[in-house]
Amino acid sequence: AQKVTQAQTEISVVEKEDVTLDCVYETRDTTYYLFWYKQPPSGELVFLIRRNSFDEQNEISGRYSWNFQKSTSSFNFTITASQVVDSAVYFCALSEGVDSSYKLIFGSGTRLLVRP
Amino acid sequence: GAGVSQSPRYKVAKRGQDVALRCDPISGHVSLFWYQQALGQGPEFLTYFQNEAQLDKSGLPSDRFFAERPEGSVSTLKIQRTQQEDSAVYLCASSLERGWSPLHFGNGTRLTVT
Numbered sequence: 001a002q003k004v005t006q007a008q009t010e011i012s013v014v015e016k017e018d019v020t021l022d023c024v025y026e027t028r029d030t031t032y033y034l035f036w037y038k039q040p041p042s043g044e045l046v047f048l049i050r051r052n053s054f055d056e057q058n059e060i061s062g063r064y065s066w067n068f069q070k071s072t073s074s075f076n077f078t079i080t081a082s083q084v085v086d087s088a089v090y091f092c093a094l095s096e097g098v099d100s101s102y103k104l105i106f107g108s109g110t111r112l113l114v115r116p
Numbered sequence: 117g118a119g120v121s122q123s124p125r126y127k128v129a130k131r132g133q134d135v136a137l138r139c140d141p142i143s144g145h146v147s148l149f150w151y152q153q154a155l156g157q158g159p160e161f162l163t164y165f166q167n168e169a170q171l172d173k174s175g176l177p178s179d180r181f182f183a184e185r186p187e188g189s190v191s192t193l194k195i196q197r198t199q200q201e202d203s204a205v206y207l208c209a210s211s212l213e214r215g216w217s218p219l220h221f222g223n224g225t226r227l228t229v230t
Contacts (some may be wrong), residue, residue, distance in 0.1 A: 004158075043205065044119070045159070045221040092160050102128065103172065104219075106158030 002015045005093050006107035013082055014115050019111045021077045023092030029053075033101060034068065034075040035093040039109070045091065051075065082114045118142070120222035123209050128228045129198045137193045137225045141210030146174040148191050149219065150183055161226055165191060198229045 003026040013019045031087055036048040049059065051068055057068045063079065063080045089111045093104040121140040129135050141148050145167055152175075159176040167188035168230035169172070180198075185191040195202055205226045209219040 028170065038118070043207075043223040045219070046210070047218040047220075050218070058191070097193050100172075102164055103161045103175075104151075104159070106160070108156070 001106050002029075002096055004053050004092050004093060004105055004107035006092055006110050009108075010111045010113070011090055012113045012115065015084055016081050018078060018080050019082050019112065019114075021079075021090050021092075021112065023024075023075045023077065023107060025075065025092070025094045027096055028098040029092060032094045035095070035104065036066065036075075036077050037091045037093060037106075039089040041088070045048040068083060079112075082112075084114050084116055087112055087114045118208055120208055122206075122222035123224050124225060126226050126228075129230060131198060131200060131229055133198055134196045135192065135198055135208050135226070135227065137195075137209030139191045139210075139222060141189065141191070141192070141208070142212075142220055143189075143209035145220070146164050147211045147213070148185055149209045149211075149217065150191070150193050150209065152177075153205040153224070155204070162193070162206075170219055189215050195227075198227075200229050203227055203229045 005024045025104045032053045032101045034051045038044040039045050049066055056068050056109045065078045067076045091106050095101045096105050123138045149164050150162040152162055153159040161182045164172040164187045168185050169176050180196045182194045205224040207221055207224045209221045211217045
């Protein structure tokens with residue numbers, strides 16, 4: 001069965017520290033997609049990244065980077081030099097196959113608090 | 117506005133009442149989704165529309181939940197005879213294309229059933 005686990009419920013760091021948010025997924029499909037979303041206090045989910053199962057290249061976007069490792073079924077997210085504005089709940093999500101790739105399965109989220 | 121708009125922002129209903137939650141997607145977006153987010157949890161898929169066609173309603177938790185999008189734009193999620201376990205934030209999202217494109221989420225409607 002498909003599942004996304006974010007074991008870290010809450011993380012607190014001081015501004016400028018680096019922080020890594022863990023995501024472990026389970027799926028039987030060979031074709032799947034992994035996502036990260038940010039949910040600030042206002043409530044809307046903001047799309048950060050989408051990766052497909054055939055592309056294991058790590059990605060960097062500014063202070064954000066993602067490490068995708070199929071061998072450990074993990075898709076971890078690192079924020080470098082964290083800022084107070086990074087404080088939010090972060091969700092990792094999975095979608096499977098081609099026909100149901102629109103249906104996201106979310107983890108329970110990691111609340112990140114960045115203190116000044 | 118440029119984003120997905122949901123109303124009301126908050127809704128309190130007494131157990132047994134019917135409620136209707138509205139979603140205005142981004143203009144021109146073909147796909148529309150409803151998700152349910154319980155407190156402290158990730159969102160869970162409810163249903164998916166492509167234009168006016170409801171292509172997947174597998175996530176609706178019971179037959180008390182009904183969604184429609186009659187003209188392929190605005191959507192309404194209706195919950196009949198609300199129960200306490202229906203208390204959650206209901207998120208609407210839209211995307212531009214039939215194939216994959218990023219989901220744009222609204223701020224959600226927080227439903228509290230007393």
